[in-house]
Amino acid sequence: MSRSVGVANEDQIVLGRADRARVRARSWALLRLLASPLRRMLALTVLLVVVSNAARASFPLIIAWAIDWALPELIADRPMALGITGGMYLVSAVLAGVLLGWYNLCTAKVSQAMLLDLRLRVFRHTQRLSLEFHENYTSGRIISRQTSDLETLRELLDQGVSQLVSGAFFILFTAASIFILDWRSGLLVLGAAVPIAIIFHWYQRRSELVYRESRVVSARLITSFVETMTGIRAVKAFRRERDNDERYGNVAGEYRDNSIRSINLFGVLQPSLVLIGNLTVAVVLLLGGFRVLEGGLAVGTLVALLLAAKRVFQPVESIAMFYSSLQAATAALEKVSGLLEEEPTVVEPARPVALRDAEGRIVFTDAEFGYGDGPLVMERFTLEIPAGQTVAVVGQTGAGKSTLAKLIARFYDLRAGSLTLDGVELRDLSNTDLRRAVVMVTQEAFLFSGSVADNIALGKPGASPEEIILAARAVGAHEFILALPDGYDTDVNKRGGRVSAGQRQLISFARAFLADPAVLILDEATSSLDIPSERLVQEGLRKLLGERTALIIAHRLSTVEIADRVLVVHDGRIVEDGSPARLVADGGRFAALHSAWRDSLV
Numbered sequence: 001m002s003r004s005v006g007v008a009n010e011d012q013i014v015l016g017r018a019d020r021a022r023v024r025a026r027s028w029a030l031l032r033l034l035a036s037p038l039r040r041m042l043a044l045t046v047l048l049v050v051v052s053n054a055a056r057a058s059f060p061l062i063i064a065w066a067i068d069w070a071l072p073e074l075i076a077d078r079p080m081a082l083g084i085t086g087g088m089y090l091v092s093a094v095l096a097g098v099l100l101g102w103y104n105l106c107t108a109k110v111s112q113a114m115l116l117d118l119r120l121r122v123f124r125h126t127q128r129l130s131l132e133f134h135e136n137y138t139s140g141r142i143i144s145r146q147t148s149d150l151e152t153l154r155e156l157l158d159q160g161v162s163q164l165v166s167g168a169f170f171i172l173f174t175a176a177s178i179f180i181l182d183w184r185s186g187l188l189v190l191g192a193a194v195p196i197a198i199i200f201h202w203y204q205r206r207s208e209l210v211y212r213e214s215r216v217v218s219a220r221l222i223t224s225f226v227e228t229m230t231g232i233r234a235v236k237a238f239r240r241e242r243d244n245d246e247r248y249g250n251v252a253g254e255y256r257d258n259s260i261r262s263i264n265l266f267g268v269l270q271p272s273l274v275l276i277g278n279l280t281v282a283v284v285l286l287l288g289g290f291r292v293l294e295g296g297l298a299v300g301t302l303v304a305l306l307l308a309a310k311r312v313f314q315p316v317e318s319i320a321m322f323y324s325s326l327q328a329a330t331a332a333l334e335k336v337s338g339l340l341e342e343e344p345t346v347v348e349p350a351r352p353v354a355l356r357d358a359e360g361r362i363v364f365t366d367a368e369f370g371y372g373d374g375p376l377v378m379e380r381f382t383l384e385i386p387a388g389q390t391v392a393v394v395g396q397t398g399a400g401k402s403t404l405a406k407l408i409a410r411f412y413d414l415r416a417g418s419l420t421l422d423g424v425e426l427r428d429l430s431n432t433d434l435r436r437a438v439v440m441v442t443q444e445a446f447l448f449s450g451s452v453a454d455n456i457a458l459g460k461p462g463a464s465p466e467e468i469i470l471a472a473r474a475v476g477a478h479e480f481i482l483a484l485p486d487g488y489d490t491d492v493n494k495r496g497g498r499v500s501a502g503q504r505q506l507i508s509f510a511r512a513f514l515a516d517p518a519v520l521i522l523d524e525a526t527s528s529l530d531i532p533s534e535r536l537v538q539e540g541l542r543k544l545l546g547e548r549t550a551l552i553i554a555h556r557l558s559t560v561e562i563a564d565r566v567l568v569v570h571d572g573r574i575v576e577d578g579s580p581a582r583l584v585a586d587g588g589r590f591a592a593l594h595s596a597w598r599d600s601l602v
């Protein structure tokens with residue numbers, strides 16, 4: 001497989017031939033995909049740009065006729081010819097103006113529709129990608145794809161595309177009009193296309209690298225910023241400000257250098273084009289002038305030729321300017337299309353097996369697991385958890401406890417073996433059935449913006465206020481919620497609505513209670529609670545656990561007391577398995593942990 005699949009070579013500036021071709025093809029495929037629902041509109045846009053520019057390019061031709069044909073006719077007292085050429089000029093001018101305006105409206109519609117589509121795709125897709133992807137691809141990068149890259153595309157689409165296409169057609173038609181007027185001058189203008197093509201090619205090769213680098217450095221800049229701000233507590237606690245300033249300063253400096261390089265490249269491109277254009281006009285004037293003197297060329301034709309030659313190079317400058325935003329947008333599109341090419345590693349089955357009322361029997365058979373291509377984190381094991389059992393998982397840090405929990409929640413798939421819920425492979429369940437049956441409450445107990453009630457209701461969309469209060473009461477959260485400024489309607493992200501870490505956990509307990517899953521996983525979920533609220537929660541927890549299957553990962557052994565069974569995980573293996581009392585009696589690892597905990601209580 002090529003290394004350029006997905007985001008794999010995202011930080012690489014110079015791409016090999018095959019990788020470059022693949023990345024280009026991927027970007028084009030994305031553009032085609034975005035354009036396909038707008039085919040009709042696009043066809044109209046093309047028609048408008050062709051006709052309006054043909055009309056614009058006809059002005060010098062009409063002027064040549066007016067001078068060389070209509071004027072002599074007028075002198076001969078036949079004013080009809082001047083009326084015809086004047087009328088033609090007027091029609092062309094109005095047609096060009098009206099159609100050009102319409103064309104601008106159409107391109108704005110098309111480009112904004114494409115941009116909206118892309119924005120939504122990027123958001124939906126990144127949300128759909130598996131946890132494995134997000135754990136490796138930092139949130140800073142995602143933000144940079146969604147903001148800075150899409151902004152770069154927006155800048156091009158807002159103005160650039162319409163100018164580029166319109167300019168290109170204008171040049172084409174004006175060059176054609178020069179050929180019609182005088183093929184020798186036409187060849188001269190065509191000759192100027194050679195150095196222009198060379199300079200564009202030079203600019204394209206150089207700027208491709210510079211703009212690709214710009215995307216990479218810009219992502220690093222945003223990542224550095226996001227990391228500092230999301231970890232602002234750790235930054236302050238460890239006095240990281242000065243180091244962070246320096247690191248950020250270095251990346252910002254790199255970004256500046258990169259911008260200077262791209263401006264310098266443009267600084268060569270633009271004057272070169274102006275120079276080529278002016279020289280060509282001068283040559284056309286010189287040669288045409290001699291031919292007029294010799295009688296080989298009509299005066300009107302020369303005037304028209306000069307007008308056309310001057311106009312043919314007019315859009316070149318704006319094309320050069322928008323060409324640089326095209327290059328920047330191409331680099332952005334490479335990155336965004338790479339992100340969109342990533343596939344979720346944990347996929348929903350095409351034909352899921354239905355699971356109505358889950359009981360919660362979990363069975364691992366000859367299961368093995370490791371993250372990505374990494375080493376095995378859980379060595380081959382077989383484990384059966386009967387429905388309704390409360391299992392505590394203990395073990396030293398890094399042993400694999402959370403990994404076990406994440407497998408049951410299907411955040412990851414096994415590398416080998418099978419994992420079933422009520423006899424159905426987890427991989428064969430629909431997301432809806434799986435999420436209804438298995439709920440995981442994590443340590444971070446994330447709250448979304450909105451009210452406390454909204455946050456609890458996430459467990460069961462459409463839950464009534466009574467159900468929400470019942471759930472909060474069950475886990476012992478009701479009292480503190482009532483004490484908040486607006487009770488259940490308090491906005492958790494507003495000043496005064498902020499809740500403590502322990503309160504956050506209680507809210508997420510209420511959410512889980514309301515969800516009423518067959519299998520509940522609590523990952524370190526009681527670690528932020530102080531002792532009284534932990535006691536309170538112990539009570540709530542008993543109610544929450546009720547009849548369900550539960551897997552509790554806890555450092556605090558007080559939580560383990562309510563478990564029917566304890567699993568001791570060590571170095572990716574389950575080394576002890578039994579009731580708490582039996583494991584204590586057996587005198588193994590759990591017994592040692594337990595006695596240390598008892599001592600700490602005294």
Ligand SMILES: Nc1ncnc2c1ncn2[C@@H]1O[C@H](COP(=O)(O)OP(=O)(O)OP(=O)(O)O)[C@@H](O)[C@H]1O
Pocket residue numbers: 135371374377395396397398399400401402403404
């Ligand atoms: N996303 C990941 N990618 C790669 N390796 C990982 C990932 N998450 C965990 N690991 C590794 O897997 C092993 C088990 O981690 P796990 O989080 O399951 O441990 P744990 O027992 O829950 O530890 P703790 O009590 O500290 O939370 C560790 O060696 C860890 O480095």
